[in-house]
Amino acid sequence: MSSSYVMRPARLDDFDILMQLAEESGPGFTSLPVHEPIIRERLEKSEKAFAGKLPQPQYGKYLMMMVDHETGEVGGCSAVKAGVGIDQPFFNYRVITIAQASQAADRRFDMDALVLTNEFVGYTEVGTLFLRKAHRGGGAGRLLAQSRYLLMAAGPERFGDMVLAELRGVVDPEGRTPFWDAMGAHFFRMEFTEADILSATTDNQFILDLMPKYPIYVDLLPPEAREVIGRVHADGVGALKLLEWEGFRFERTVDIFDGGPLVAAPRSLIRTIRESRLVTLQVGEANTASGLVSNDKASDIRVTMADGELRDGAVFVTSPDVLDRLKLSPGDTARIWLRS
Secondary structure (H helix, E strand, O other): OOOOEEEEEOOHHHHHHHHHHHHHHOOOOOOOOOOHHHHHHHHHHHHHHHHOOOOOHHHOEEEEEEEEOOOOOEEEEEEEEOOOOOOOOOOEEEEEEEEEEEOOOOEEEEEEEEEEEOOOOOOEEEEEEEEOHHHOOOOHHHHHHHHHHHHHHHOHHHOOOEEEEEOOOOOOOOOOOHHHHHOHHHHHOOOHHHHHHHHHHOOOHHHHHHOOOOOEEHHHOOHHHHOOOOOOOHHHHHHHHHHHHHOOEEEEEEOOOOOOEEEEEEHHHOHHHHHOEEEEEEEOOOOOEEEEEEOOOHHHOOEEEEEEEEEOOOEEEEOHHHHHHHOOOOOOEEEEEEOO
16 A cells, blocks of 8 residues: 555545545445435535534534545545534444343343433544545555544544444345344334435434334344344454454444444543654654654644654654655654554
């Protein structure tokens, strides 16, 4: 992979390529629907969020693009939603365990049940991580993922103390999912793809109107549905591993449509944030360390991969092209995360 990739805020003129990414992402990628009004609106909201023009910062939705600095080609995208469950409900299923016991029948066992919840109000959400096939490998996925945490480190006042991520569950190329077919289809009387679009385009009142209000015993579901509860889509396995590496944990909460896992972590304990540090940049020949470098500007975040050398714990020496990608000069302050 080219080391000239740089993450930058999405712009309004990214519309065409973002629509293309949405089409390539496939069914079930709720945060990147093939829907022109939604994509255009998200670009507009992202631009306002980065510029700090939102009257309520907790509504901010920050979309970033991974661009080859030399060719201008877009290789992927990722995003941060400052706060969920604030302007509209953020529904999930929590898997609870119910103890069953009867002395008369001489039986004692546990049963899992699904309970509809809206318990993550105010959490920051990381998501919309999509990497085009031609750009996969060589650390591109890490750049997409970790840039979101460097954005949080650059402007912590914009984000919540807790961070979550929803991962796409098991969905086939035609948009069918065993969990939806066994659950949602019975209560919504619509196809998974239709519910997916409604979730992205409405205030989610339809979920509150139609979802069952009582616990659903997992044992009543067919085996193919039970098996995918908490399982991630094949394309999301790498993303899950990166999240776990950062410190995110699965706490038995799943998506109500495809049963995909939801993971969470305190922002202060996320590895990239915890291990990052502010340094002064200098230009020189050095390659004893490698990692990510950010300009540490929340309003115009730029992040790139770099080789260099950390000197005296406060100076990072790297090549001129790294500073060029970040639009910085020698002597400027930057934030680095180095591989250990």
